[in-house]
Amino acid sequence: MEKRHIVMLIVVAFICIIPLLIYNGLGEEQGYFGGADDKASQLIEETGYKPWFEPLWEPPSGEIESLFFAVQAAIGALIIGYVFGYYKGQQKTS
Amino acid sequence: MEGFLPWQWCILWYAISLPVIIYGIIRIMKVADELPESKPLLAVSGAFIFILSSLKMPSVTGSCSHPTGNGLGAILFGPWITTVMAAIVLIFQALLLAHGGLTTLGANTFSMGIIGPIFAWLTYKGSIKLNLPISIAVFLAAFLGDIMTYVTTSFQLALAFPTPNLIAAASKFMLIFAYTQVPLGVAEGLLTIVVFENILKLKPDITEKLNLLIRKPTSTR
Numbered sequence: 001m002e003k004r005h006i007v008m009l010i011v012v013a014f015i016c017i018i019p020l021l022i023y024n025g026l027g028e029e030q031g032y033f034g035g036a037d038d039k040a041s042q043l044i045e046e047t048g049y050k051p052w053f054e055p056l057w058e059p060p061s062g063e064i065e066s067l068f069f070a071v072q073a074a075i076g077a078l079i080i081g082y083v084f085g086y087y088k089g090q091q092k093t094s
Numbered sequence: 095m096e097g098f099l100p101w102q103w104c105i106l107w108y109a110i111s112l113p114v115i116i117y118g119i120i121r122i123m124k125v126a127d128e129l130p131e132s133k134p135l136l137a138v139s140g141a142f143i144f145i146l147s148s149l150k151m152p153s154v155t156g157s158c159s160h161p162t163g164n165g166l167g168a169i170l171f172g173p174w175i176t177t178v179m180a181a182i183v184l185i186f187q188a189l190l191l192a193h194g195g196l197t198t199l200g201a202n203t204f205s206m207g208i209i210g211p212i213f214a215w216l217t218y219k220g221s222i223k224l225n226l227p228i229s230i231a232v233f234l235a236a237f238l239g240d241i242m243t244y245v246t247t248s249f250q251l252a253l254a255f256p257t258p259n260l261i262a263a264a265s266k267f268m269l270i271f272a273y274t275q276v277p278l279g280v281a282e283g284l285l286t287i288v289v290f291e292n293i294l295k296l297k298p299d300i301t302e303k304l305n306l307l308i309r310k311p312t313s314t315r
């Protein structure tokens with residue numbers, strides 16, 4: 001991998017780390033690190049609107065939810081890793 | 095945000111998004127047929143959306159949100175094919191994660207799969223025409239693809255809940271979504287550069303076949 005790409009990945013890591021440092025010690029009870037979509041839902045519910053449809057199925061716990069998010073990322077990473085490795089191998093043999 | 099759009103809006107966004115999804119499927123079959131060597135890149139573009147939209151990242155606003163990943167597909171294959179990929183991810187998240195939603199699927203496909211990719215695609219083409227370096231063009235495209243997705247979401251919610259008026263409502267939702275998204279958009283731009291430039295390095299011939307407007311080094315320098 002090129003050096004500038006490694007630098008870019010490090011910058012991405014810092015983009016995630018900086019908010020963790022700024023709001024260090026604060027949590028969901030204080031209104032931090034929740035989802036932006038939850039905030040929007042709250043704003044809408046304040047207008048008196050009641051959602052008219054419930055999700056067909058909800059992950060029964062945070063653990064199960066994180067399982068599916070991890071599966072989603074793993075599927076993506078598997079495909080990209082496979083294709084890049086395949087291309088790399090092609091390059092070497094040709 | 096299942097059930098959070100009044101049903102009339104759900105139907106409207108479905109009515110706009112469904113034809114685009116169908117057109118996108120036709121385009122995918124055409125590309126796969128005419129350029130079979132692009133199939134792995136179709137998979138990579140979809141996979142990139144899978145990864146990025148699963149990463150809920152913290153932002154400097156103190157809220158968390160996730161990038162979209164729609165820039166890569168839009169640059170490589172144009173917006174309509176990306177619409178299909180975004181819809182697949184949105185269905186996965188609606189069914190298994192109670193994230194997004196089935197009633198709001200049309201609206202979310204419109205923002206993440208249509209408007210975001212259109213902006214990403216136009217930005218990429220425009221930047222290349224202006225002779226900007228490829229990495230800058232990719233960065234701007236991916237950044238705007240991400241930001242415009244959430245700007246569109248903000249307007250969609252404001253249209254459904256225009257209290258006290260459309261502009262005030264839009265800026266309220268923008269405050270929640272779009273500002274949170276700025277650092278995430280930067281991260282998305284950088285990640286898209288890394289993946290895109292590695293594709294260029296490994297498969298330089300594909301850029302010409304996909305008509306990516308990248309001039310040969312001999313003609314530019």
